[in-house]
Amino acid sequence: MDAGDGDPGLTGHLAAFLSDLTYARLPQEADGLLKGMLLDVLGTTLAANTLSGAARQVVELALQEGGTPQSTVLGFGGKVPVLMGAFANGALAHALNYDDWGEGGIHAGATTVPAALAVAEHLGGIGGRQLLTALAAAAELECRLAAAIVRTGAQGRWVLGQLVGYFGAAVAAGRVLGLDRQQMHSALGLALAQAAGTMQMVVEGDPPAKSIYAAFPNQAGVLSAWLAKGGLGAQCSALEGEAGLLAAYLGLEGPFPDLLQGLGEEFYLTRVRFKPWPVSGIVQPFLEGALELSQRYRLETSAIARVHVSGGEHIRPWCEPLPLRRRPPNPAAASDSIPYAVAKALVQGDFGLADLTDEGLQREDALQVAERVTYAIEPHLGESALLTVVTWGGDRYAARVDTPLGHPRRPVSYRRLAEKFRRCAAYAAHPLPPDRLQAVVDMVERLEELEDVTALIALLTGDGA
Known part of the structure; x- marks a missing residue:
């Protein structure tokens, strides 16, 4: 049944959960993982400032295009329009393949953090709890979609990290924007209209552009959320419909109860893994x-x-x-x-x-x-x-x-992630002093106390107190 027939369907039910989720409902394990995910993405973004030629090309384009200064390109310091901020920081976040990963090869951090931060900086006044909740909702959707797809063996020739990232980024940006249930439903429909990501570049040996694929879902996610916030209706069976994500892209037929089972009680995002080394999770x-x-x-x-x-x-x-x-x-x-x-x-x-x-x-x-x-x-x-x-x-x-370091049964500690962050930050376009890096580590660890996450961005650009 399509969403327009009265029953909100799978997409509608998920949209309601994603828009209603509160910080208080997050288990402690999820809270700690989300903070680690945020710090990890900040580190990999800074490292890519100088280590990724492909991402650097994206950054140069964003800075050259100019426009209303709304979102900081992390590590570089210049501000660009929010859509280009999400695009440039998305390119940097995954460029070195050093960010977190999950089932099916998804990269929940790289496809949600840039979108959420770009919108949060533009709006101002977004607290740490609101950011963590936005990331939780987005990562939970990505992890559940990936789990459902992997269990069927239907991944095929799709890069799931990019494909499901369009929906995660839309949710991340949407939660920062405060979308209601209907608007979130539309944001998911708009994400479907843009979703892409085949494995052809992987099959042919990874030309440089493959490394910046997270740029596309972050930009599209912000665009989807903003259009939905403005009232553009796109409520449809974006996930389960006959021409939705699961059927049209992956050949799967519904119903898909796995996507709703235990929703709000079991958090799939706790399965996210952190990388000790800068290589693909498969490696x-x-x-x-x-x-x-x-x-x-x-x-x-x-x-x-x-x-x-x-x-x-x-x-x-x-x-x-x-x-x-x-x-x-x-x-x-x-x-x-x-x-x-x-x-x-x-x-x-x-x-x-x-x-x-x-x-x-x-x-x-x-x-x-x-x-x-x-x-x-x-x-x-x-x-x-x-x-x-x-x-x-x-x-x-x-x-x-059998169980590599970083697996949920062999987790990487926040302390080790902090060490990784410092190593990554050494490659930033404008390296920060040790005390500033420690301030970032401490602020992320106590993010729920932060009143405005622009303070975190200020630290990363050298503008913080």
């Missing part, structure tokens, strides 16, 4: 296994004859095309490459942002090891990662990672 367990072998056995690069990795069908795009994955031409391709990350970890005993620079990409001893990396698809492994190193002398060393 993380293989990188962790390589680091384990390197640190345990102190392998000499010259002794490594062959490296073999095995995983489920989901690892294929991160290993193919193999020649390109072994020698990635840009940071976006490198962060999505299992062979490159494994080789770097085995040679160096670590992996960091420096490995995504031009100099890092050209380290020849690591590239030589990458040339010796082979892979196999073994569906029975599921999400587990299996790694075997064979030396010229015939010795074999193996590592298996």
